[in-house]
Amino acid sequence: MSGGVAPSPPRPAVLRAGELHPALSEPVLESMNLLNEISHRHPGAISLAAGRPHEELFDEQAPERCLAAYRRHLVRDRGLTPEQVRRTLFQYGRTKGVIHDLIARMLRIDEGIDVDPESIVVTVGCQEAMVLTLRALRADARDVLLAVAPTYVGLTGAAALVDLPVVPVPGGSEGVDLDGLATEVRRLRARGLRPRACYVMPDFANPSGLSMGLATRRALLEAAAELDLLLLEDNPYGLFHGGDRRPTLKALDTGRRVVYFGSFAKTCLPGARVGYAIADTPVIDAAGGRRLLADELAKIKGMFTVNTSPVAQAVVGGHLVTHGCSLVAANTAQREVYQRNLRRLLDGLAARFPVGSGVRWNTPSGGFFVVLEVPFTADDAALERSAEEYGVLWVPMRHFYDHPDAARRLRLSCSAVSETGIDEGLDRLEAFVAAHR
């Protein structure tokens, strides 16, 4: 091994999958890949699977236009010199982000949420906000996370990667079964475990499409206080409502008990990859020092991604200042399109699947998703046949939970497809169902 020895042919490196992090072998980490892969193999299929934003609404010059708007904002509204503008956009920056003030203003205007901008962490999409929070909350093997089932796979996957088991809480018809939640928390504590938080998507949840009523929201906050649990509120779809918009849990939260995950993927641009966490819960150390959970998340973020690209933040910041810091105002066209598509999907289902057809579905008033009960096993093999033989894609609900109900359920999405695409997709689905009844 000393310098003088002639090099022998190197032994090639090989890793064994069993010696990598165990989450890498869990189905949830394969879910998105598998669905993308089926979609990729059937480029001609109509996708009622993808929960992506509608592309026709993308403005061709959005990044450049938003960058310019943010530069102007820095100069005019914040009085920065050209040198300071350059440093803000180009250099390493503040770990918690540079558009936290604009996000705080948006939250006041759009959501009635009043938070110190210091409690906001700007993240690489909502996904990073989740993973930072779960990483902070998982101290040791006693910690578990509760999550309303069926559950967004991004939450389940992130939890697996920080070694945090996810315990399902029934959603019921109200979006969360509060008795089930309390029972589960007590059962876990009796076993010496530490339920840290409950993950919920109160508005047009992915994948269920369900929303919580106002009374349920208040009762959930009360239950969380009684059980001394945090609530992790994920809200990517709340703005795409049907006129019956409800306050978020965070807007109702007077006890700093809700960590809120925000996304700009659907309300601005997925390609910016910018989201945020509101984490104003106080953290008290052994010496009595008090800080914000946001500052603990920032310490993790510093070691995960250093900071969110200020160029990407500038795109979102420019979008915000262009619309007076209101995403509600910025998304009127988007809301119309998603509402129109959702109605088209629901009407189309009603036209094709009469009572007695063996197909049933829920009727969300907003968001991107509808869940169907079908008279066949809606698994990956069925999806493969549907894609191959009928040219239509959907998502088996069993990707989102392990429950007998899931076997004959599937998720439809109406966000990334045209009205004629919805019609044609439903025709194909109807044919598929007829052949599999």
Added chain:
Amino acid sequence: MSGGVAPSPPRPAVLRAGELHPALSEPVLESMNLLNEISHRHPGAISLAAGRPHEELFDEQAPERCLAAYRRHLVRDRGLTPEQVRRTLFQYGRTKGVIHDLIARMLRIDEGIDVDPESIVVTVGCQEAMVLTLRALRADARDVLLAVAPTYVGLTGAAALVDLPVVPVPGGSEGVDLDGLATEVRRLRARGLRPRACYVMPDFANPSGLSMGLATRRALLEAAAELDLLLLEDNPYGLFHGGDRRPTLKALDTGRRVVYFGSFAKTCLPGARVGYAIADTPVIDAAGGRRLLADELAKIKGMFTVNTSPVAQAVVGGHLVTHGCSLVAANTAQREVYQRNLRRLLDGLAARFPVGSGVRWNTPSGGFFVVLEVPFTADDAALERSAEEYGVLWVPMRHFYDHPDAARRLRLSCSAVSETGIDEGLDRLEAFVAAHR
């Protein structure tokens, strides 16, 4: 807890620091904050601490210019339709990134590294490449990571956050002590532990400034093969050499044993937050299936940040295509500035601290960093006095390793300061040393 009960005043949530992830209490996660905070409190101080890129070289319109160049590339060179361009830039995208082909071309041109673009994962800065790799490699409590000491705090922090202990390997005068490495690996294995990889920065290491000679590089690759260890090669400063450029470990790696972390922060724009991993090591599962480590990293990335902002990738991609996919070509001015500054720093040290002054330093031929031995304890308290009373900032080496040598050593950086700043900073440092001899 049922709907009818009148809401009582909520119990406010409080988290105890001891119930958060233990890494949050480790000094390494406070290091950067502490240094930033001292710097923030002394805005008038000259910073010989910051390892940031030189700001005068930033082109004011870089993001817009690079975006335009990348759009042109997609249309002209790749034949994309306007719709496809829009989808590439704006929509959720490929988990492993969209500029992997350009990075592979750059690696061939600049580094003589020939890799399948599929083995590249484009990440949110080099930091995410590290954390994804460490997360993959940490399967259970038996796993440990080796790292040449002193060690970049970003590595130590990332490892702590994935519960992976870091065992220091002496650097010696060659950049890595190969006998020390072999001894440590055997000692760990005898204890039932599983050393997975050794982290090294062979070119102008942060913080030591040291580089490995060619013979050491070859011997390290041989040792790694013999010991069946992966090498994690981090190379943010390699292009800023003094004419004596050496091949990277990855260029010499014929056994797919090197995972390479690349950064565009110093060679393009920190504000893009784009880096990458080359991870071509095969992973074999129990059924004999074979894939690339890059695909395992992508599964983790999907749950950490989904994908790296394509807008940010477009900035880097545009920079690459503008310069014929050569960062060497793109960074001639940068290399000159950093070389000029390094010479100024080394000459300035020689002029101020003659033999017998009690101050000694190493003489790297490139990169950003020089390490000084000083005749006083170079701790955070000394830094605070230096900032407060003398107006000059540096970094105590004890942030980078726990070793008696560290106590009287400090790191100077010459990257983000002007030549007159270097002179004035060294004058102030000279005065501080004189007062603390």
